[in-house]
Amino acid sequence: xxxxxxxxxxxxxxxxxxxxxxxxxxxxxxxxxxxxxxxxxxxxxxxxxxxxxxxxxxxxxxxxxxxxxxxxxxxxxxxxxxxxxxxxxxxxxxxxxxxxxxxxxxxxxxxxxxxxxxxxxxxxxxxxxxxxxxxxxxxxxxxxxxxxxxxxxxxxxxxxxxxxxxxxxxxxxxxxxxxxxxxxxxxxxxxxxxxxxxxxxxxxxxxxxxxxxxxxxxxxxxxxxxxxxxxxxxxxxxxxxxxxxxxxxxxxxxxxxxxxxxxxxxxxxxxxxxxxxxxxxxxxxxxxxxxxxxxxxxxxxxxxxxxxxxxxxxxxxxxxxxxxxxxxxxxxxxxxxxxxxxx
Amino acid sequence: xxxxxxxxxxxxxxxxxxxxxxxxxxxxxxxxxxxxxxxxxxxxxxxxxxxxxxxxxxxxxxxxxxxxxxxxxxxxxxxxxxxxxxxxxxxxxxxxxxxxxxxxxxxxxxxxxxxxxxxxxxxxxxxxxxxxxxxxxxxxxxxxxxxxxxxxxxxxxxxxxxxxxxxxxxxxxxxxxxxxxxxxxxxxxxxxxxxxxxxxxxxxxxxxxxxxxxxxxxxxxxxxxxxxxxxxxxxxxxxxxxxxxxxxxxxxxxxxxxxxxxxxxxxxxxxxxxxxxxxxxxxxxxxxxxxxxxxxxxxxxxxxxxxxxxxxxxxxxxxxxxxxxxxxxxxxxxxxxxxx
Amino acid sequence: xxxxxxxxxxxxxxxxxxxxxxxxxxxxxxxxxxxxxxxxxxxxxxxxxxxxxxxxxxxxxxxxxxxxxxxxxxxxxxxxxxxxxxxxxxxxxxxxxxxxxxxxxxxxxxxxxxxxxxxxxxxxxxxxxxxxxxxxxxxxxxxxxxxxxxxxxxxxxxxxxxxxxxxxxxxxxxxxxxxxxxxxxxxxxxxxxxxxxxxxxxxxxxxxxxxxxxxxxxxxxxxxxxxxxxxxxxxxxxxxxxxxxxxxxxxxxxxxxxxxxxxxxxxxxxxxxxxxxxxxxxxxxxxxxxxxxxxxxxxxxxxxxxxxxxxx
Numbered sequence: 001x002x003x004x005x006x007x008x009x010x011x012x013x014x015x016x017x018x019x020x021x022x023x024x025x026x027x028x029x030x031x032x033x034x035x036x037x038x039x040x041x042x043x044x045x046x047x048x049x050x051x052x053x054x055x056x057x058x059x060x061x062x063x064x065x066x067x068x069x070x071x072x073x074x075x076x077x078x079x080x081x082x083x084x085x086x087x088x089x090x091x092x093x094x095x096x097x098x099x100x101x102x103x104x105x106x107x108x109x110x111x112x113x114x115x116x117x118x119x120x121x122x123x124x125x126x127x128x129x130x131x132x133x134x135x136x137x138x139x140x141x142x143x144x145x146x147x148x149x150x151x152x153x154x155x156x157x158x159x160x161x162x163x164x165x166x167x168x169x170x171x172x173x174x175x176x177x178x179x180x181x182x183x184x185x186x187x188x189x190x191x192x193x194x195x196x197x198x199x200x201x202x203x204x205x206x207x208x209x210x211x212x213x214x215x216x217x218x219x220x221x222x223x224x225x226x227x228x229x230x231x232x233x234x235x236x237x238x239x240x241x242x243x244x245x246x247x248x249x250x251x252x253x254x255x256x257x258x259x260x261x262x263x264x265x266x267x268x269x270x271x272x273x274x275x276x277x278x279x280x281x282x283x284x285x286x287x288x289x290x291x292x293x294x295x296x297x298x299x300x301x302x303x304x305x306x307x308x309x310x311x312x313x314x315x316x317x318x319x320x321x322x323x324x325x326x327x328x329x330x331x332x333x334x335x336x337x338x339x340x341x342x343x
Numbered sequence: 344x345x346x347x348x349x350x351x352x353x354x355x356x357x358x359x360x361x362x363x364x365x366x367x368x369x370x371x372x373x374x375x376x377x378x379x380x381x382x383x384x385x386x387x388x389x390x391x392x393x394x395x396x397x398x399x400x401x402x403x404x405x406x407x408x409x410x411x412x413x414x415x416x417x418x419x420x421x422x423x424x425x426x427x428x429x430x431x432x433x434x435x436x437x438x439x440x441x442x443x444x445x446x447x448x449x450x451x452x453x454x455x456x457x458x459x460x461x462x463x464x465x466x467x468x469x470x471x472x473x474x475x476x477x478x479x480x481x482x483x484x485x486x487x488x489x490x491x492x493x494x495x496x497x498x499x500x501x502x503x504x505x506x507x508x509x510x511x512x513x514x515x516x517x518x519x520x521x522x523x524x525x526x527x528x529x530x531x532x533x534x535x536x537x538x539x540x541x542x543x544x545x546x547x548x549x550x551x552x553x554x555x556x557x558x559x560x561x562x563x564x565x566x567x568x569x570x571x572x573x574x575x576x577x578x579x580x581x582x583x584x585x586x587x588x589x590x591x592x593x594x595x596x597x598x599x600x601x602x603x604x605x606x607x608x609x610x611x612x613x614x615x616x617x618x619x620x621x622x623x624x625x626x627x628x629x630x631x632x633x634x635x636x637x638x639x640x641x642x643x644x645x646x647x648x649x650x651x652x653x654x655x656x657x658x659x660x661x662x663x664x665x666x667x668x669x670x671x672x673x674x675x676x677x678x679x680x681x682x683x
Numbered sequence: 684x685x686x687x688x689x690x691x692x693x694x695x696x697x698x699x700x701x702x703x704x705x706x707x708x709x710x711x712x713x714x715x716x717x718x719x720x721x722x723x724x725x726x727x728x729x730x731x732x733x734x735x736x737x738x739x740x741x742x743x744x745x746x747x748x749x750x751x752x753x754x755x756x757x758x759x760x761x762x763x764x765x766x767x768x769x770x771x772x773x774x775x776x777x778x779x780x781x782x783x784x785x786x787x788x789x790x791x792x793x794x795x796x797x798x799x800x801x802x803x804x805x806x807x808x809x810x811x812x813x814x815x816x817x818x819x820x821x822x823x824x825x826x827x828x829x830x831x832x833x834x835x836x837x838x839x840x841x842x843x844x845x846x847x848x849x850x851x852x853x854x855x856x857x858x859x860x861x862x863x864x865x866x867x868x869x870x871x872x873x874x875x876x877x878x879x880x881x882x883x884x885x886x887x888x889x890x891x892x893x894x895x896x897x898x899x900x901x902x903x904x905x906x907x908x909x910x911x912x913x914x915x916x917x918x919x920x921x922x923x924x925x926x927x928x929x930x931x932x933x934x935x936x937x938x939x940x941x942x943x944x945x946x947x948x949x950x951x952x953x954x955x956x957x958x959x960x961x962x963x964x965x966x967x968x969x970x971x972x973x974x975x976x977x978x979x980x981x982x983x984x985x986x987x988x989x990x991x992x993x994x995x
Contacts, residue, residue: 058895090898097896102889105908107915107986117897168897289359298355323356519697526701526972528930531964534952538960539715615828622830623934625952642834646842656831663826671822
């Protein structure tokens with residue numbers, strides 16, 4: 001296996017709130033290869049954003065990293081000083097945010113906002129910085145860069161603004177790009193364009209991408225590997241093919257079944273019953289059990305570990321224990337696998 | 344992983360009993376508006392402390408007729424300008440001595456005051472007891488402020504609600520009128536009004552209210568316009584509720600939080616106006632004591648007898664600070680937009 | 684540019700209307716004042732009184748006096764002071780503008796600079812020690828009236844420590860220090876609170892998070908993105924703040940014996956000097972409406988967002 005560029009080991013993050021300690025991320029491990037795209041999938045509040053913010057060193061003030069390490073090119077980011085983290089942030093690891101309408105400073109010309117990202121990480125003259133900005137604008141597909149350079153964010157559409165945010169992220173040729181639901185706030189045609197742009201950029205620059213989303217439809221388009229998160233844990237991780245066509249965790253089944261496909265004609269879309277648990281003093285056992293129609297008595301006793309399915313595929317469910325009863329995935333999932341087989 | 348296997352008995356690998364149908368957690372009893380507000384307010388330490396202070400000050404001030412050791416207006420020229428003296432305290436400043444040409448002298452002995460006679464806060468240039476005057480003065484200042492606040496509230500709510508409910512041309516005209524009125528600096532307006540009216544408590548209140556209801560009316564109108572768009576108001580209208588009923592029954596209760604907060608802020612501003620006017624010499628007329636006239640009197644002699652200035656100044660500061668801090672606390676509770 | 688013309692014309696019309704109403708109202712109000720401006724009235728004989736009334740035009744019918752007054756104001760003539768019998772009010776107030784404007788500007792400048800700085804510190808240390816300190820400072824500044832501050836400063840620095848002059852306007856800049864400090868308390872408190880609230884909101888916005896993700900330091904974020912966005916709305920309160928500061932200087936000017944408009948106003952009130960009172964009222968009102976108008980225009984010029992909404 002190629003040496004991973006980013007390796008997260010047993011990361012746990014908690015938040016101190018008035019209501020109590022929220023255990024937002026609980027013992028997460030994954031790695032990211034060079035040029036690879038890893039999708040983090042899950043409902044809101046499952047800890048996917050917190051994981052990425054820990055990587056960026058941008059956790060809120062009341063957050064606490066309880067355990068674990070985040071190795072970037074072999075060095076633990078959690079041990080870096082503020083100053084060292086600033087050089088990495090934007091320089092080596094860059095981030096794209098969810099809402100392009102609010103991600104840009106409304107009172108500053110966009111040229112300067114991108115130039116800021118360039119000059120923070122490179123010693124360049126004004127002229128060179130501007131040349132680089134124009135180059136970036138072209139790369140993200142914004143025409144008439146020279147004129148656009150002097151415009152304010154409100155003079156751009158949502159999709160264009162997201163392109164500018166991407167240009168800012170790319171300013172210093174980062175090794176890793178973290179995209180936090182970059183298409184959620186956009187309409188469907190824009191989504192496709194931005195996804196194409198990101199794929200295009202990844203091909204040209206060879207950066208690794210962590211793609212956070214709650215939308216499995218988006219994942220299928222971009223991801224090499226997929227990690228499904230629930231209640232602060234990774235419950236299933238594998239290549240995109242494995243997670244899509246041979247899912248093992250009942251939560252992944254639920255997610256996939258609730259995703260519309262061309263085959264779902266007139267039947268009702270499936271919805272996972274219940275709501276995610278609060279992560280303040282979580283009860284013992286598998287936190288998904290109350291919403292899981294396939295729950296076992298074992299789920300009430302302890303959280304299941306990640307059982308290996310293949311060399312690259314793991315799932316955290318007692319159903320994979322050799323002693324567990326044989327349970328067939330729901331019909332929608334089996335049909336999906338069959339359709340894939342017949343292709 | 345192997346540990347886990349040990350922990351879980353084989354018998355646990357059966358479908359869980361009614362796992363999916365767990366009982367809904369019992370919801371806590373819904374809190375009433377007041378209970379909820381109080382619960383939130385209690386978390387703000389500054390607000391609780393200042394509320395207690397305000398209760399104490401108000402009680403003391405309104406019990407002035409009972410508590411004041413002397414008649415506040417009784418002149419006793421022989422005992423004029425005596426510094427504070429406390430029984431059993433020998434601290435300079437509280438022991439009845441004052442500095443005169445670099446020497447400490449016993450002012451009480453000099454004025455031939457009886458041994459057991461104590462003026463806790465000293466006396467003024469006419470020998471009136473400052474403690475009694477402070478109690479009565481605070482009482483008057485607070486009365487003026489409370490009445491002014493209530494009037495602000497009434498006029499502001501009526502004007503704002505009416506303007507918002509009528510809408511269209513009426514609203515437009517009413518807003519223009521407000522704009523013109525607010526073109527006069529409020530301090531100047533108040534002073535002008537006071538020149539026209541006969542001096543006295545009523546004129547002070549009237550003069551203050553003339554300018555201070557304007558911001559209240561604006562806030563009420565803005566909030567009412569917002570609330571008017573709400574679904575439940577539309578629903579009430581669809582059900583045929585009258586405009587008056589909608590305004591008083593649906594809109595007013597929903598903007599009451601913000602109105603309370605504003606009213607709370609208008610009390611200290613009324614106190615400020617009263618002291619300002621009295622200090623200027625156009626407010627309360629001597630010999631009536633108010634915080635403003637006490638400050639004015641104290642200022643005239645403060646190079647020689649600074650305590651006559653500092654004591655009312657300190658009272659004023661404590662009252663103003665308490666009201667502002669308490670109002671801030673209330674705002675955090677009622678107007679979450681302002682909350683960080 | 685064209686869209687400005689109707690907007691400005693409309694605003695100017697309302698300004699003129701506002702001032703007209705204020706002038707009219709004060710004029711008639713003054714005529715209902717109890718007492719007369721002649722403070723030694725009792726000793727004046729009937730013929731003397733008649734002469735005085737004639738001299739000041741009090742023998743004319745009310746309405747023709749009103750028209751006269753309006754006409755004179757249009758020529759910049761506010762009449763003759765009743766207190767200083769031969770002084771034209773325009774000259775009188777002209778002489779007194781200087782100190783008031785100087786004090787006002789110094790106080791606003793000093794107050795807002797310090798206030799903005801404190802507010803920024805408070806916002807950057809939200810809910811920690813420095814924030815509590817700055818907020819307490821701001822609320823104290825808001826609570827303690829400026830004339831109380833003035834007296835305390837005078838007592839401490841002029842009377843007890845003898846570092847600075849007690850009052851009078853005769854030591855150049857040194858004379859301005861204490862009144863400026865006293866007057867700057869409220870703009871300081873006001874802008875501190877304002878900037879803190881704005882900054883807290885700005886600092887939690889997405890574009891600040893993006894700036895952090897760029898690898899920018901907190902200090903640089905606060906100055907380059909935070910302050911920039913928090914300062915713009917401050918413009919809207921800065922103008923009215925300046926005016927209220929100048930009117931609020933009434934008593935402070937008195938305390939420090941500053942020969943300014945405020946002190947003149949106080950004297951006029953106490954001596955029933957109608958025409959001067961009216962002139963100062965009109966002056967202050969004109970100042971207020973003009974400043975509000977200018978800040979609105981300035982705000983639209985500076986904030987790129989408002990600019991576009993105006994176009995739409």
